[in-house]
Amino acid sequence: MKWTLVVLCAAVIICMSWITIVASLDRNVLQAGQGLWPDPWFVATLMDAYFGFLTFFVWVAYREQSWAARGIWFIAIMSLGNFAMSGYVLWQLSKMKTFSWESLLLRHRPAV
Numbered sequence: 044m045k046w047t048l049v050v051l052c053a054a055v056i057i058c059m060s061w062i063t064i065v066a067s068l069d070r071n072v073l074q075a076g077q078g079l080w081p082d083p084w085f086v087a088t089l090m091d092a093y094f095g096f097l098t099f100f101v102w103v104a105y106r107e108q109s110w111a112a113r114g115i116w117f118i119a120i121m122s123l124g125n126f127a128m129s130g131y132v133l134w135q136l137s138k139m140k141t142f143s144w145e146s147l148l149l150r151h152r153p154a155v
Contacts, residue, residue, distance in 0.1 A: 045142035052129035052136075059125050096120050099128050106135075106150050 066075070079085040100120050104113045119127035132147075139146055 044144075045136055045139065048132060048147075049136055052133045055125055055129040059129075092124065093121070096124055096128070102148075103131060108150075 066072075069075075100117055103116045103120065107113050107116060116127070116131065120131075123130075135147060136142070
């Protein structure tokens with residue numbers, strides 16, 4: 044399962060890189076936004092994406108112990124979106140010796 048997640052996250056980064064390059068070669072994001080912002084479906088799609096980013100960040104904030112790490116990941120997720128989200132999952136997977144959903148999803152607390 045670990046390698047399936049690695050492939051999925053790598054595919055997200057590759058696909059997002061490709062479409063971002065293609066879109067950037069067409070026009071910059073500010074030019075695109077001028078024409079798209081008045082469209083209610085664009086606003087709905089953008090809000091949907093950012094609420095998804097915020098929801099993912101809540102999980103990251105739960106997992107991360109320091110406020111500095113939480114702040115850095117918040118900025119990365121909100122500015123880079125799926126790039127940062129896939130990167131975070133890849134980073135967590137790289138730290139795992141043996142894969143388990145519990146160790147991926149839950150906070151690791153030091154033994155008392």
